Amino acid sequence: MSAAGVARIHQRLCYVMALWSGFFVMGIELLGGRLLAPNFGSSIYVWGAIISVFMLALSLGYLAGGRWSLQSPSLGRLSLLLLVAALTALPVLPLTGEPLERLAIALPDPRFGSLTAAALLFFVPTFFSGMVSPYCVRLLVDGDGTSGRRAGQLFFVSTFGSAAGTILTSFYLVLWFEVNSILLSLVAISMLLAAAGLLAQRTLR
């Protein structure tokens, strides 16, 4: 395959990963509300806590992603980010039972209880998801002149992915599947995409 063809495949994968990462984050955020409700209720505080944690994790993730892109950036490393975000979302499943109940007993205040719970469950996977977009920018930008356009396209796909993840999860997925099945499917798709990225990095140079 020509060098230009390889570059094109790498670029497309980059966009797909940014899109998926946006979907993944919002899917988990919406499920987060359901996972916290049995122990913390569904008051405005709980949603406030969840959204704050996601925003904070994303903002720090952007910083870290930009920073990490300085050292030999590659599609393979981008794939690793997706993989780590997926794997660190897995502990959410065992943590939502007993441990959350104990946390709710220890912190009965509806604001700080749910804030701690949301941070514990969702901060790490969302942080790694946040690293994806700025890292993608580094892989896609090939000169100063096009950087704004590339960044714009990236923001577009990742935010569009977030919108899709929000509406699909809240309007349809929760009507068809159990919360844990949706979460596991999100993780599985992330892992498949990461595997595709790693494979592309290895075989197409």
Place this chain on the structure above:
Amino acid sequence: MNLRSLLRALLLLLTASLGTELAMGQSLMTQVHSERSLYREVLVYEQDGLRCMCFTRQCRIGRQSCIELRNPQRFALNYTRMMLAGTLFTQDDPRRILIIGLGGGSIPTALRTLLPKAQVEVVEIDPAVTKVAKRFFSFNDDAPTHVTEADGRVFVKRAVREGRQYDVILLDAFDHEYIPEHLLTQEFLQEVKSLLAPRGVIVANTFSSSKLYDHESTTYASVFGTFYNLKRENRVIVARLGGLPPYAEIAQRAVQFEAALKPFGADVPSMLKMFATEVDWDTKARVLTDQYSPANLLNH
């Protein structure tokens, strides 16, 4: 018919319909009060001698609670009668009562008179609702009534841990526009069940229409077995720990309340007629759980 007369007819039709709307608007409701809260706007409207608490402008999506201004004791909404029938006719002299969801407080207010010895614990998430209920619906939270500001699920879990027991638990936390989905799952009902004293009764105000009817029925049946299903525009589910009281037993208790219920405008024979156990739902409908609880999506 030429174009001009057609236009005139259309114009006439338009003004006629506008006219009726205006006329209705005049006899329609007047807003008495509005209270902003963390969750919503709590509105008080008056119309034709009726004062109602609503969460939407002009009460567009249902009324939370109503009283007759001339006779505030009378139950203005049917479901209040149904909830009280479930509370009064199923047990002798219940002493510990838990109500989840306050609204205008017509149930705890009636219970102060009907069961003066009962301790009534009310859980309400929205302090603005409690404030409006006190100011406009003569709700009184002096002992033996007590209000806790909390999410119903969080309160129930805490009460289970503290080993509390109630003779009657009334679930009244749903409104027409939004259902707190974590209060309509098998796990929640199991927690509620574990708060019931032996022979304790649960009385739940739920939905009589939409696809949700089937799901909510199988969910309640999965936790409580057979239940009485009282249906009008609302639906009230009544279940008892250790089996339902037979109809004869209910009728016998009801008679004792006949005189006491009269000032509330509650007619005992018509209340009794509502106690039915007929299974009129799809028994294969998927049970709602913490993992699967799309109650709002099903309620269309």
